[in-house]
Amino acid sequence: MPQVVDDAIRQTIRELPPAYWDFAAADTKEWTHGYHSYPAMMIPQVARSLIAIIQQHQRRIKTLFDPFMGSGTSLVEGMLAGLAVTGSDLNPLSRLLAQAKTRAWDPELLRITTDGVLRHVTQVFISEADWPRFDNLTFWFKPTVIGDLARLKKTLETIVDPELRPFFWVAFSDTVRWVSNSRNAEFKLYRLDEARLAAWNPNVFATFQKVLARNQAGNSRLFSRRTLPPVCVHDYNAMDLSRIPAESFDLLVTSPPYGDSRTTVAYGQFSRLSLQWLSLPAEELPFAPNKLDQAMLGGYAATALALELPSPALGAALEAIAAVDRNRAQEVLSFYQDLDVTLGQIARVMKPGGYQCWVVGNRMVKKVRLRTDQIITELSRQYGLVPVVNFTRGIPNKRMPRENSPSNQVGVKAATMNGERIFILRKE
């Protein structure tokens, strides 16, 4: 019987028009998806289509899980499809975004509060004692910007109802990013060059107002849905999902990191300035913002190059990398060792017969392509997962590390991605 469903899923995907999965002209910011930028976001329409295809063939599914939820794309889409959604991420900024984006706030309350904030903020008195205390504050922000951000923060803390605050913190966080001295087009923290910095004079309040207006429009759309399914957001490391009961979820839709944060996407670095400004409660910040990247998958290199994982695709890639750079091979191994642990954890919390939809980037290291789709498929067999389907999507409009600097030298670039792989597994 499950094989019949697998066949039906394969057939549905086969019948889709060519380039269906590219979504080149799609609005990726609809609903609440445009609240805040985030590195390597999933295209909402990809999550939407995957969920719809599984729902078409498994009508009784009720729950969705994303252990690497990032900005919460699959949670929002799961919720819109009527599923109870659970997500988790080590990054506190991710949790703030996912919580705010999956909640429908009363638009009238937001409007009244926004008016109050914008009226109040220009009259707030602050001194340097109100400036946040973190290293390099004045390196990343101009003094006038620091003053205005501090005013805004104080206003939000004083006049916004704590219930509404997450919505406003998200807009504040996006504002922090836009008005900082960092190059906004990049996810890693690079300071503007001297010439651009000299001319850099961002308006904090106008930026905040613009972000709020955009986010309120997204919220109003969600609010029109009235009843929304339950949402659960956790701070679990995907390598330890022991607090989630076994066989909890019907469907997984996720995109894991492409590799360790140091050499691929530095989620911690991307979030650092926001987290330093937000001063979240200590329980929300088990790691200092500048230590977050080490806590993620592959944060520490393996101490030896002994492959004990059942993945021929990984073995072949590691051998080829080790032939030119053994240390690099060890770093790569450590990422997949951690990923393997998460696969076991994820398998445990999925219901038998449940489908797992993965969207991955297959990066290059030392000119060797790491077939993460194949590696996950091979590793998952030991946890009772069978492959259902595997295909490519082009990436016309996704900000992701199609190019990076493998040698970490500014200006030295190499192609690292050639599209994404989407694949579906089923738990036996």
Ligand SMILES: C[S@@+](CC[C@H](N)C(=O)[O-])C[C@H]1O[C@@H](n2cnc3c(N)ncnc32)[C@H](O)[C@@H]1O
């Ligand atoms: C590719 S992003 C997910 C993007 C997401 N699909 C979206 O649309 O925004 C991968 C996420 O995995 C998280 N992550 C990395 N290592 C983790 C770990 N060990 N446990 C939990 N989350 C982790 C990162 O913080 C990041 O948010």
